[in-house]
Amino acid sequence: MDIPKDLVAASAAPLVLSILADADSYGYAIIKRVGELSGGELEWTDGLLYPLLHRLERNGLVASRWGASESGRRRKYYSITPSGTAAIADHRAQWSAVASALDAAWNGARAELRAAAGPREALA
């Protein structure tokens, strides 16, 4: 399945925030986690994660600090802030609204199809 770029971009911020809500993390691990969570369906261009992280940081939703990797490399770790946690709640409400609207639209369409097929079929 090819998920269009717009949809990937729209879901990026809530996904990153939610991953950081579980535990502090760094770029490469976040990308890996997104792959696991989506069963490999969400394909990110790795480099584009960083501008997103920096924007979230500038807006105070995540905080960062420099640490070291296991092999001693400089590594930047990110953690979620209270505003970030609050933002997740907003994202959840928005995405459920979208999902339930789509669900309703698709279920409604199915019902209409059934109705159009006529009473005989409905009885059967």
Add this chain to the structure above:
Amino acid sequence: MSAPEEASALDGQIGLWRAHLERRGAMGTADVDELEDHLRGHVEALLDAGLSDEEAFLVAVKRLGSQDAIAREFAQENSKRLWKQLVLGGAPTQRADARAGGLAAVAFAVLGGLLVQVPRLWSAGEELYLRNASLLGLAALVAYLLWRRPQGRTFALATLGALVGVAVVANVLPLDAHSDAMLVTALHVPILTWLVVGVAYAGRRWRDVDGRMEAVRFSGEWVIYMALLAAGGGALAGVTVAVSQAAGVDAGLFVEGWLIPSGAAGAVVIAAWLVDSKQSVIENMAPVLARVFTPLFALTFVALLAVVALSGQALALDRDVLLVCDAVLVIAVALVLYSLTARPDDAVAGWFERTQLALVGGALVLDAVALVNIVGRLDDGWTINRAVVLGINVILLVNLAVTGWLLVRLLRDHPGATRALERWQTGLLVVYGAWAVVAILILPPLLGRV
């Protein structure tokens, strides 16, 4: 091939990749460090999966995305560096290129120089200049900015409409040419005109914090270039007078009436062109200037406060001292605002922010003293001067108090504090405009000066 050699081959490739990315200019060293950590993490995982060095490097680089795309995203995220991306890495369109030329700027500068002379056609008096000097001097700049960064017809018309609106505000009330109300108008119309210039510069992003910050940065750099051009222009005018005197011709009228006003109006456009085209020069200068003058102004406040305290008349200050205080306060606020635009987003709060806090704290105390004095004077009755000074000081007090609080949060590493400070300061730009309209249109009739 031995293992150490392989490792160094990989390091070499990563080094090249780094150098290439850094040359684009959209990313700071820390940003590239972070990406390198990502790249190496990916390469390690691929090596564990059995790929060769070269394969692992190629796959990891491919996954990271094209350097163009990454640099563009970084540049958009950090709009202060956006121009670098446009200059070094992007593919500017032919049209944008043509508009960057100096020739066009000169044409608009000539237009500006002619515009300030238009009132000569009906030999207008001093009053017209008092009301409209900024409009005459800056209209060509607004036109140049709209042409330089085309934003569509609606936006251009709306901006020009705003300029006409400022002209109406400036001229609608009948005032005595020598009244205080006229002086207040002369001092406040430039605020409105400059806000229109800022909108023309920021384009459609004038409502965003980022767009406004760009307009503020432009304003600060424009002032620096204007000062440089003024120094050169002053020397030129001096030489003209000296040479013509030696030749027995009186050039005073020509210099005063034509050379200085038209030269200044032309310099307005040229300075704007310089800000855009010689940006790398200023980018290195602006943070230095902010860092030099912020401590100096902090000291100025200490000195002013000492003078006020030692005078023993802190509650009955001289009118002139009050005016000096207000001028210094306005400059201090401008300095805080301007240093914000020179501050890298990932900067760690340190001595500079502490100095800024000291500056704001000193300004706050001075402003409070000034306010007490002004309120004391109101016992003798309201005049337009007192009302204006009161309004300015109240706005400054609120501005400084919130700014000080936000700086404390910044120093405590509160997440998003820089952003909050930017939002607060750019939001106030609208307040300044609203205040100018009140001072020009509402106070004079209210205080019976029409």
